[in-house]
Amino acid sequence: MGLYCVAVHMKGGLAHTNMISMTNLSYSFSTSPEAPVFSGLSMNVRQGEFVSLVGASGCGKSTLFKIIAGLLQHTGGDLNVLGTISSDPSLRLGRIAYMPQQDLLLPWRTVLDNCLLPWELNRTGSKTEAVRNIRNMLERFGLEGTEQRYPHELSGGMRQRTAMLRTLAAGHKLMLLDEPFGALDAITKRGLHRWLLELWGSLEQTVLFITHDLEEALLLSDRIYLMSGGAGGGVQEFLVDLPRPRHYRMNYEPHFAALRADLERRLYDTYIS
Amino acid sequence: MTRTYLKKFLHEYGPFALLVLLTLAVWESAARLKLVPAFILPAPTAIWTAMLEQRLLLFREHLPATLQEVLLGFVLSVCCGVLLGTGMHMFSPLEKALYPILVISQTIPLIALSPIFIMWFGYTLWSKVAVVFLTAFFPVVIGTYDGLHKSGAVYKELLLTLGANRWQILRKTQIPPALPSLFSGLKLSMVYCVIGATIGEWLGGSRGLGYFSRRMAGNLQSAEMFAAVFLLSALGIILFLSIKLLENIILQKRGIHR
Numbered sequence: 001m002g003l004y005c006v007a008v009h010m011k012g013g014l015a016h017t018n019m020i021s022m023t024n025l026s027y028s029f030s031t032s033p034e035a036p037v038f039s040g041l042s043m044n045v046r047q048g049e050f051v052s053l054v055g056a057s058g059c060g061k062s063t064l065f066k067i068i069a070g071l072l073q074h075t076g077g078d079l080n081v082l083g084t085i086s087s088d089p090s091l092r093l094g095r096i097a098y099m100p101q102q103d104l105l106l107p108w109r110t111v112l113d114n115c116l117l118p119w120e121l122n123r124t125g126s127k128t129e130a131v132r133n134i135r136n137m138l139e140r141f142g143l144e145g146t147e148q149r150y151p152h153e154l155s156g157g158m159r160q161r162t163a164m165l166r167t168l169a170a171g172h173k174l175m176l177l178d179e180p181f182g183a184l185d186a187i188t189k190r191g192l193h194r195w196l197l198e199l200w201g202s203l204e205q206t207v208l209f210i211t212h213d214l215e216e217a218l219l220l221s222d223r224i225y226l227m228s229g230g231a232g233g234g235v236q237e238f239l240v241d242l243p244r245p246r247h248y249r250m251n252y253e254p255h256f257a258a259l260r261a262d263l264e265r266r267l268y269d270t271y272i273s
Numbered sequence: 274m275t276r277t278y279l280k281k282f283l284h285e286y287g288p289f290a291l292l293v294l295l296t297l298a299v300w301e302s303a304a305r306l307k308l309v310p311a312f313i314l315p316a317p318t319a320i321w322t323a324m325l326e327q328r329l330l331l332f333r334e335h336l337p338a339t340l341q342e343v344l345l346g347f348v349l350s351v352c353c354g355v356l357l358g359t360g361m362h363m364f365s366p367l368e369k370a371l372y373p374i375l376v377i378s379q380t381i382p383l384i385a386l387s388p389i390f391i392m393w394f395g396y397t398l399w400s401k402v403a404v405v406f407l408t409a410f411f412p413v414v415i416g417t418y419d420g421l422h423k424s425g426a427v428y429k430e431l432l433l434t435l436g437a438n439r440w441q442i443l444r445k446t447q448i449p450p451a452l453p454s455l456f457s458g459l460k461l462s463m464v465y466c467v468i469g470a471t472i473g474e475w476l477g478g479s480r481g482l483g484y485f486s487r488r489m490a491g492n493l494q495s496a497e498m499f500a501a502v503f504l505l506s507a508l509g510i511i512l513f514l515s516i517k518l519l520e521n522i523i524l525q526k527r528g529i530h531r
Contacts, residue, residue: 006488026488037514066430069434069435070434071430071432071434076463092435093434094433094434094435094437095435095436096434097434098434100427100430100431102427104427104428104431106428106445106446106449107528108449108450108527108528108529109528110528117435117445118435121432121436121441121445122435122436123436150528170435170436246442260432
């Protein structure tokens with residue numbers, strides 16, 4: 001299933017294929033069309049990229065994710081996901097991996113059964129093969145020995161990794177991660193950054209990532225979009241020109257600190273404007 | 274090992290047992306001292322003797338009759354209740370149409386309907402089953418319906434993004450968390466079944482513990498009447514506990530913790 005072991009980090013050659021592109025995208029609730037959640041959103045995510053989305057709480061980041069995933073219909077502008085423009089968002093369902101803010105592991109299922117959920121829904125390939133795949137991934141995710149445990153027996157970090165594994169097990173090339181590390185303490189988060197950076201190169205995924213943690217955004221992303229909601233909103237692009245492969249201790253380097261200061265200032269400007 | 278078990282048992286049920294024993298002792302002495310006439314309140318020992326004397330009639334004739342009505346009514350309630358609850362959950366127009374009717378069905382005084390049941394079904398088993406069904410299906414519908422709503426929108430959205438259809442969403446993320454609520458409904462329904470059967474037998478018939486207790490009350494044979502009432506209560510408790518046992522087994526097997 002959807003795990004492709006490629007040793008080199010995929011960039012360059014394929015980097016021009018757009019996985020997501022949007023122009024002037026807006027969304028408003030039908031009850032208040034004159035006050036959109038966000039508007040004038042233009043951005044793109046290319047294949048193999050890791051792009052982060054930062055912005056104030058309530059500026060519509062999670063709503064944007066739901067639109068891309070196909071759970072909501074945008075109210076204005078154009079949206080092209082995986083090369084198809086469709087007015088029916090439900091056609092996108094089941095084609096994009098989406099990991100919501102809470103881990104949403106099913107508490108009555110073991111780790112293995114939770115990760116088998118995507119397979120159960122689509123039944124592509126045999127079960128033995130699916131289980132073998134999950135077992136391999138559990139090992140790479142540092143979760144060996146937990147497959148028969150229930151979610152409440154896991155630590156917060158393990159739960160997040162399990163949820164991410166389940167998201168990956170769906171086998172889609174495009175992943176939307178909504179603050180996956182938001183609820184974790186600083187130490188656990190650091191550990192997961194380190195783990196993700198080591199694992200990342202081999203996963204060959206395209207990721208759009210929501211976070212409130214600027215260091216996290218800089219450490220993980222190729223580009224960052226600063227988003228502001230409301231009628232006069234929009235996005236600003238921020239390039240992260242740190243070399244890959246990245247290392248979790250990069251945030252002590254002076255260039256990183258300069259980037260961080262710059263990002264913080266620009267984010268602050270979007271708050272007050 | 275057995276000692277600690279005994280200790281735990283005493284700690285759990287000791288106060289209850291003590292209260293029952295004390296009540297029985299006061300009751301027995303009040304009856305023996307003729308503080309209350311025997312036809313109003315017979316002594317516990319007299320009830321016990323009556324039960325032994327009538328055991329053939331009680332256990333061979335009336336208990337099986339009542340049990341049959343209860344179980345038939347229960348199975349019918351569970352089948353219809355679960356189907357209806359699930360249907361209302363899956364199809365919102367059905368919910369809008371049926372919910373008020375369900376509530377209305379519970380506000381109708383059953384006793385007032387009984388002559389109609391007798392006209393429809395005669396003095397057969399089915400007139401009792403109808404009463405049992407009407408009292409017992411409501412908790413099952415509500416238990417199912419409310420239970421299926423427990424998991425909320427977040428799981429639904431997650432499953433949708435994984436490409437699930439509505440039946441898969443129901444099976445994978447809505448039924449498992451609904452089980453505790455469903456079992457609460459089943460336990461209530463089981464107890465209501467015994468009450469419903471008793472009412473049904475009071476209204477007309479020739480068999481069953483309810484019928485027996487009413488006839489005995491008419492004859493001022495209070496000890497026999499109390500024996501039948503005691504048996505009805507014991508029946509309810511045993512049936513309730515068997516549902517609870519089933520619940521524990523199923524929930525444990527499925528890894529659901531309340």
